[in-house]
Amino acid sequence: MTALARGGQPPRNPPGGLAVRELTVTLDRNPVVRGVSCAVAAGGWLSLIGPNGAGKSTLIRAAAGLVPYQGAVLLDGADVRSLRARERARLFAYVPQEPVLPPDMTVEEYVLLGRTPHLGYLGSPGRHDRNVAAAALDRLDAARFAARRLARLSGGERQRVVLARALATEASVLLLDEPTSMLDVGHQQQVLELVDGLRRDGGLTVLSTLHDLTAAGQYADELVLLHEGQVAAAGPAAAVLTAALIGTVYAARVSVVTGADGRPVVAPLRPRPDTGARG
Ligand SMILES: Nc1ncnc2c1ncn2[C@@H]1O[C@H](COP(=O)(O)OP(=O)(O)O)[C@@H](O)[C@H]1O
Ligand SMILES: [Mg+2]
Numbered sequence: 001m002t003a004l005a006r007g008g009q010p011p012r013n014p015p016g017g018l019a020v021r022e023l024t025v026t027l028d029r030n031p032v033v034r035g036v037s038c039a040v041a042a043g044g045w046l047s048l049i050g051p052n053g054a055g056k057s058t059l060i061r062a063a064a065g066l067v068p069y070q071g072a073v074l075l076d077g078a079d080v081r082s083l084r085a086r087e088r089a090r091l092f093a094y095v096p097q098e099p100v101l102p103p104d105m106t107v108e109e110y111v112l113l114g115r116t117p118h119l120g121y122l123g124s125p126g127r128h129d130r131n132v133a134a135a136a137l138d139r140l141d142a143a144r145f146a147a148r149r150l151a152r153l154s155g156g157e158r159q160r161v162v163l164a165r166a167l168a169t170e171a172s173v174l175l176l177d178e179p180t181s182m183l184d185v186g187h188q189q190q191v192l193e194l195v196d197g198l199r200r201d202g203g204l205t206v207l208s209t210l211h212d213l214t215a216a217g218q219y220a221d222e223l224v225l226l227h228e229g230q231v232a233a234a235g236p237a238a239a240v241l242t243a244a245l246i247g248t249v250y251a252a253r254v255s256v257v258t259g260a261d262g263r264p265v266v267a268p269l270r271p272r273p274d275t276g277a278r279g
Pocket of ligand 1: 059
């Protein structure tokens with residue numbers, strides 16, 4: 001029975017629409033993010049791109065409630081400041097760019113931490129929590145090292161385990177800061193496809209930063225190009241990933257061609273040889 005048939009009300013949008021309004025973050029008196037606004041609908045994927053130091057991680061950290069900011073972060077139109085900490089921890093899962101992992105903890109114990117916001121006061125994880133954690137490890141091709149200590153993982157394995165912890169939270173919004181920077185091309189594809197499946201089937205909303213511009217254009221519905229804390233361009237990949245914009249903002253020489261899937265492929269070009277005669 002549809003919501004319409006049941007109550008005579010039109011169906012509500014699925015939860016998880018995220019909006020950032022006029023966000024400003026000042027660190028050590030430096031305005032690192034300056035009046036940024038952007039929004040992603042429930043089930044959508046917005047990716048921040050931009051050169052090192054543009055403010056991408058800081059914006060994600062602000063959305064996760066980890067740095068003080070001016071402006072607002074809205075979930076389904078409501079200011080997240082009105083949420084209680086536990087509620088916020090259930091709704092948002094954050095994967096930092098450089099996670100600090102307790103070296104002696106096992107992978108399994110660590111992924112179970114993703115269930116913490118669901119446990120009662122002083123509660124210990126139950127069978128359902130263990131099942132959710134195991135399923136998350138499985139989806140990230142990490143089940144075989146469940147019993148291993150975190151100190152004994154490669155960079156790519158660590159990255160998958162941290163993602164598994166985020167999935168175990170079963171949050172509405174995934175905040176991913178360069179989730180694939182340590183992964184080989186196969187695992188990168190696997191992780192990005194997995195996240196894409198979660199948002200398509202499960203309505204999960206994704207705000208990410210992605211280093212790889214081609215991958216950003218392949219997976220996100222919309223890109224926001226940050227430059228010195230401000231929005232330099234925003235829109236679908238074809239509008240943002242242009243050789244001219246990337247050339248200006250990154251000070252890089254690239255060629256942008258249309259790939260077999262119709263999406264832009266960004267390839268670096270060597271700078272033109274210096275033709276000026278010397279001496
Ligand atoms: N705690 C801090 N204090 C002062 N400046 C900071 C701090 N953290 C980051 N920054 C500065 O903020 C800018 C943006 O950083 P960041 O958000 O990490 O950029 P990105 O993720 O785009 O590479 C950088 O210039 C960085 O040096
Ligand atoms: Mg960063």
